[in-house]
Amino acid sequence: MNIIEAKNLTKHFDGVLAIDRLSFSVANGTITGIIGPNGSGKTTLTNILSGMIPKDNGMIIIDGVALERLKSYDARRYGIARTFQNVRVFEQMSVLDNLLVVVTERNVWGALFERHGEYHRARVLEVLERIGLRDKQTALARTLSYGQRKLLEIGRALLTDARVYLFDEPFAGLFPEMAKLIVTIIHELKADGKTVILIEHNMELIRELCDTVIVMDSGRLLAEGAPKNVLKKREVLEAYLGE
C-alpha cells in the first residue's frame, strides 16, 4: 500500500518551473531515495510534502487521504517528520530542550501549567542515547558541531513518532561514525514499519539503503525503480552523473 502518492505536482517560483507535473508513489514501510542534480527540485518537493510551501497544481495523497492543501502544522498530524539540508535546530535552547519541546503538551492551556514529567524525560533520554548525544544534553544547540546538529535534528524527527521521515541530505559533511549511526537509525525505522524518504547524493548509500529510487531532473520524473536498475539507465547517468 502507498503511504504517499503525488499526482501531477507543479510548482513555480517567479515564473521558473521548479516541479513539473511530477507523479510518483512511495510504498508504506520502504526506504525511497530521491536523487537528481542540484536544482532538480528535490528540496522543493520535500518542502511541499512537509507543508512548508504550497503546490501550484496537482494532488498529494497521504495514506489514502487526498489533501487539497497541506500546511506545515498539518505535517505532524499526518505523521510526517523532516530534517533540513541546512540544519535547523533551536539554536538558543539546550539539546535536551530541543527534544523535550517535541513531546510538549499539544493543548496550550495545559502546557501553560504543566512541566515535563519523568515519562517525557525518559523518552527524550532514550532518543539522546540513540543519536549518541546523551552527554551533550545540557549544551546549547548552537555550540554543537555540524554533525551533532544533524543528529539532533534526526532525534527531533524520531520523537514525533511519524510514519514518514523525510531526510534531506542527512549524510552530507558527516564523519563516517556519524554516518554509520544514521544508517543504523534508518534501518531501525524500516524495521519498525516506518517509511523513509531520503534525498542523497551518495550513490553507494542509495544502493545500500533504498528499496526504490526516484530520479528527478529539471523538476520532472526521469526514472523510478529499484536502485540496481535505475542507476544503470543511460538517461540517469547522463542527467545526474554527467556521463
Added chain:
Amino acid sequence: MSILPQLIINSIIAGATYTLITLGFNLAYGTTKFLNAVHGSLAAVAGYIVFFLGRSFGLSIVPSAALGIFGASVLGVVIWRLVFRPLRHRGASPAVLFLSSLGVFTMIQAVLAILFTSQFQQLGNVGSPRYEFFGAVITKPQVIIILAGIFIFATLFILLNKTMFGKAVKAIADDEEVARIIGIQTDSVTTLVFAISSGIAGLAGILIGIDIGIQPTMGLWVFLEGAISAIVGGIGNIYGGVLGSFLLGFAENFGIWKISGAWKPAIAFGILIVFLTLRPKGIVRN
C-alpha cells in the same frame, strides 16, 4: 542631607517601571519579531479603564485594576487576531507590522482623547503614604511598582523556564516554521503570548497612572521607554530587558542630577544611539 539616596531610589523606581513595560514588550517581540507600538497604548487603555470604573461606578482600585489588566489583555489579543496575525500570514515584513502598529496606536490614542479628553488624570489617592528609606522618600504606589516588577519577572522566569509553554515560546522565538512542523500550535501559543504581554502592559499603565497619572498620549512614552530598554538590554531577551531598564533608569536620574529634568528623553535616546552604534545587539547578545 545628601541627594544621593533619593537619586538611587528614583533610579530603582524608574528601572522597575521600565522593567514592567519591557518584560511584556520583549515577550511579544521574542515570538513575533516586530516592534509593537500598540504595547504603549494598551498601558493607557488599562489606565483609562480603571479611571472610568472608578469615576462612573465608584469601583475601588483593586477590582478595577483587575478589570483594566483583563481589558488590556483582551484588546491586545483582538488587535493581534484582526491586524497583526493576518498581516504576518500574508508575509508582511517587520517594518510593515511596525507601521501598522503605529496606525492602531494612533487610533487608540485618538479614541481615548475623544472619550476622556486630553487632560491629565490621576488614578487612586494622591496623598498616598510615604516611607523614608536611608533618607530617601518613596511612596506606596512606588513600592508596589518595584514589587510588581519583581513579581512579573519571577513569574515570567518560571513560565519560560519551567513549563512546557515556555519551551514552546522559545522554540517559536528561535524558528517558528520548524516549531510548526514539529507540531507546536504556534498560533495558539502566540495568541497567549500576546494576551500575557498585553496584560503586563496594562498592569504597567495602571501603576504608572497611580504613581504619576494618565493621559491619552502616555502610550508613546511607554512604548519608547519600553523599546529603548529592550534594545539596550538585547531585544527579545527578557533578562536583557531588565538590565536595559535599570541602566536607563539610573542613567536618566543621575543624568539630570545637575541639569534640568527636561533632558531625560535626550539621555534615553543618547544611550540608544550609543548602543545602536557600538553594541547593536544590546547588553545581552542573543
